[in-house]
Amino acid sequence: MSSETGSASDIHLRDVVEKLPATGHSPNQSIALDERCSATPEQQDAGDAAVVQMSKIRWLCICVGWYLTAFLYGLDSTIAADVQGPILASLGNLNMLPWVGTGFLLGSVATISLFGSLYNRLEVKWLYLGSIVAFEVGSAICGAAPDMKAMTVGRVVAGIGGAGIYLGCMTYISIFTTPAQRPLYTALISAFWGLGAVLGPVVGGGFAQSKATWRWAFYINLVLAAVTAPIYIFWFPRHGAHGQQRILPRIKNLDWLGALLNAATFALFITACTYSGSQWPWDSGSVISLWVMTGVTVILYVLQQWTAFLTTKEDRIFPVWCLKSRSLVLLFIGTAGSSAVNFFNIYYIPLFFEFTKGDGAITVAGRLLPFIFLLIFTALLSGALLPKLNLYAAWYVISGLLALVGSVLMFLxxxxxxxxxxxxFEVLIGAGCGLTLQAAYSIALVKAPAEKATSAISFINVAQLGGGALALTIAGTVFQNVGFNTLQSALSGRGYSSSEIRAALAGGYSAIISNSSPEVRGITLDAIGSTIANVYGISVSGSATVLAVGLLMRWEKVKMT
Known part of the structure; x- marks a missing residue:
């Protein structure tokens, strides 16, 4: 086997990858990479597997590709925080406004388990590229949306693509890095996601206030994807154990019933939370029907996964085997708690300043920086130190304590x-959240059997995306219901209708906030600020969960070498 330089030796994939990030070769020197995972067993035995050249430049570009998609995923996760008002003014339909934010997370959490199964069966590169295409199609639909229904569809489609992108990044990292390197690489995913998340409100608000309008907050994804497309198409390596088989035989045994029930469970729960109290009375037939359907679907999903009905135990959409491991279950719960704290604060810190201080989009994003900077810093710190100070339970205890103290103070x-x-208070919450936001990925890969690595990643991904989605959904329900009652009581006797009070909770485009007297405006903003503080019970609960998980974990060290 030879390289283009004639100096590289025949090195196994894992050995090559272990040396790549820290290699001392010059940027122009190439290393022969044997992509045996893309070859048939006969080709592997004969030594005829395809060879590509993995130079330091190529590795760097691959990393740039990973982190750019993580950045875009973070950007779209929060970009709705500052464009909901302009979108409402342009498209109308206040009842569907919550879906601008929750639709993206719904698309992600409803399909992440399916993507976990697909990444086990399909070529990683092509599934990753397909996810990018879906993400961009969703962004295009949002940018061109003529009404709120199209906007909702676009957000869900973009969320589906985002889930595939995110899991693809984690799958690539699990394949092409060593256990010792993995925490830092996954922490960088968190860092770039966090950077995208903090710039989301800035980008969205900036476009909304410019001649380009809010539509370019979504179109910008198409531009960035077009510029970086050559990296994904030409330089991303292939990896798949079934490269010579047809696609249909690989996916026909997927747990399609489980995938449908999984998606239905999250969709019904989020829909029920979104409309309960805010759109329909809690005792209405529609709301009761939604909650009954949600409960029935959950029961069916649990029974179908437990009995492996119309599937096999090996092919179940949910990695049930993880539930037999105390460590993996606690990592799942801890990740869900950290993600709940993270998503909640990214949305509600800007919301608090927008209402109580009257800040614009750019100023609001600046107010969030203490949280994001500490989140990124401690995520990177965790990634760098976890392989060395690998008593992982301690990380969760410290993480929970810091976030809990900060959240309680915000509650007051x-x-x-x-x-x-x-x-x-933001610094405390961000520091605590960052320590464990991505840590479970590296720990789970060490605790899980090597042949179930992708399944373990999918398990943690369900926790991370599900924790964030459910936190925002529940927080939105509490905010709408408690906020309405508080605001109605504060404005009692002033002649405002229920619909006007509901509109005030949507932001500065309501008549109560933008066209009222200073006295009424002050009363309104005080009431909404008090409501947001009360909603911080979600962040308190998530932080307490992380602390409890840390106390319940085994005080053991894991070898990440």
Whole structure:
């Protein structure tokens, strides 16, 4: 086997990958990479597997590709936080406004388990590229949306593509890095996701306030994808154990019934939460029917997965085997708690400043920086130190304590709380959240059998995306219901209708906030600020969950070498 330089030796994939990030070769020197996983067993035995050249430049570009898609995923996760008002003014239909934010997360969490199964059966590169295409199609639909229904469809499609992208990044990292390197690479995913998340409100608000309008907050994804497409198409390596088989035989045994029930469970729960109280009374037939359907679907899903009905135990969409491991279950719960804290604060810190301080899009994004900077810093710190200080239970205890203290302090704020105090609380929450937001990926891969690595990643992904989606959904329900009652009581006797009060909770485009007297405006903003503080019970609960998980974990060290 030879390389283009004639100096590289025949090195096994894992050995090559272990040396790549820290190699001392010059940028122009190439290393022969034997992609045996894309070859048939006969080709492997004969030594005829396809060879590509993996130079340091190529490895760097692959990493750029990973982190750019993570950045875009983070961007779209929060970009709705500052464009909901302009979208409402342009498209109307207040009842469907919550789907601009939750639709993206719904698409992600409803399909992440299916993607986990697909990444086990299909060529990683092509599934990853397909996910990018779906993400961009969803973004295009959002940008061109003529009404709120099309916007919702676009957000869900983009969320589906985003789930595939995110799991694809994690799958690539699990394949092409060693256990010792993996925590840092996964932490960088968190860092770039966090960077995208903090820029989401800035980008969305900036476009909304410009001549380009809010539509370019979604079109910008198409531009970035077009510029970087050559990296994904030409430089991303292939990896798949079934490269010589047809696609249909590989996917016909998928747990399609389980995938349908999984998606239906999340869709019904999020729909029920979104419409309960805010759109329909809690005792209405529609709401009761939604909750009954949700409960029945959950029961059917659990029974179908437990009995492996119309599938096999090996092909079940949900990695049930993970539930037999105490460590993996606790990692799942801890990740869900960290993700709940993360997503909640990214949405509700800007919301608090927008309502109580009257900040615009750019200023609001700046207010979020203490949280994001500490989140990124501690995520990277965790990735770098976890392989060395690998008593992982301690990370969860420290993470839970810091986030819990910060969340409790935020629970006690009011509209009059100085911004400097809130920045300090943000630092505590961000520092605590970052320590464990991505840590479970590396630990789970060490705790799980090597042949079930992708399944373990999918398990943790369900926790991360599900925790964030459910936190935002429940928080939105509490905010709408508690906020309506608080605001209605505060404005009692002033002649405002229920629909006007509901509109005030949607932001500055309502008549109560934009066209009322200073007195009414002050009363309204105080009431909404108090409501947001009460909703911080979600962040308190998530932080307490992380702390409890850390206390229940085995105080053991794991070898990541």
């Amino acid at each position: 704020i009011s509209a009059a709380t100085p911004a400097g105090n809130i920045y300090g």
